[in-house]
Amino acid sequence: MAGMLTEEAKRVIAEQRLAFVATVCPDGTPNVSPKGTIAVWDDDHLVFADIRSPATVANLGRNPAVELNVVDPFSRKGFRFKGTAEVLRDGDRFARILEFYRARRGDPAKPLPPIRAFVVVKVERALPLISPAYDDGTDEKSVRSRWLSHYSALHGGALSGRESNDE
Numbered sequence: 001m002a003g004m005l006t007e008e009a010k011r012v013i014a015e016q017r018l019a020f021v022a023t024v025c026p027d028g029t030p031n032v033s034p035k036g037t038i039a040v041w042d043d044d045h046l047v048f049a050d051i052r053s054p055a056t057v058a059n060l061g062r063n064p065a066v067e068l069n070v071v072d073p074f075s076r077k078g079f080r081f082k083g084t085a086e087v088l089r090d091g092d093r094f095a096r097i098l099e100f101y102r103a104r105r106g107d108p109a110k111p112l113p114p115i116r117a118f119v120v121v122k123v124e125r126a127l128p129l130i131s132p133a134y135d136d137g138t139d140e141k142s143v144r145s146r147w148l149s150h151y152s153a154l155h156g157g158a159l160s161g162r163e164s165n166d167e
Contacts, residue, residue, distance in 0.1 A: 003043020004123040010040045013070050016078070019048065023059035023085075027111065031055055038070060041120060046081060047097055050117040053065060060085045065119055065141045066077045069129060075140055076131030083123045090157040094118060 005013075006077045013019075021036035023031045035057050037049040046068060050057050060066065071078030088094040097118045105112065133143050152158065 004126050005030075005040060005043050005046075006126070009126055010074060012078055013038055013040050013046070016070050016072055019046075019068040019070045021048070021056060022069075023056050024063045024065060025055075025059055026062060031059055035068075037101070038068065039100070041097070042101075042122055046083075046121045046123060047100075048116045048119050048121075049101065049113075050087070050119060051113050051115060053119075054118075057087055057119065060087055060119060061157075066119075068121065071129055073151070074144045074146065076133050076143055077140070078129045079122065080125075080127045080129050081123050082125040083121045086120045086122070087117050088120060089117045093120070118139075 010166070017036060017038060019035045021033050021035050023033075025031050033053060035048040035053070035056075037051065039047050039055075041047040064085045066083055067079045068083075069078065070081075088097065094117075097120070098112075098115065101112060102108070131143070134140075
């Protein structure tokens with residue numbers, strides 16, 4: 001049986017590495033926080049590190065319901081993942097995930113930032129996110145080109161060389 005995470009979802013997560021994580025505050029209001037450590041743990045689980053996430057982790061301690069959004073800002077496509085979170089502060093799974101993050105870093109000489117916990121999310125629903133920019137029939141290459149130009153203009157042309165990767 002296939003897991004909740006498709007190969008396309010895994011690709012987007014691996015490329016973007018930034019998720020916006022929504023939790024529920026004690027007063028019932030939403031809390032959204034960016035997490036730059038999002039990764040696929042297996043076919044049904046995502047994981048991110050608690051480096052500076054005290055509100056997110058506290059909220060998950062009271063209510064483990066969570067939604068994560070991962071979106072490519074240039075193609076304006078991505079995924080919404082709904083699930084249940086578990087906070088790991090120690091133990092065997094914590095150690096295995098820590099080793100996974102060390103290996104993922106690529107440079108063994110560069111230390112990891114202080115990690116207080118890992119949040120493992122059991123994905124119960126994964127849905128695509130697609131911008132209304134496509135509603136008029138615009139293709140992905142055109143959407144990507146428009147947003148690359150926009151960000152390039154914001155950053156003094158620094159992204160203009162990336163436009164050739166659209167093919």
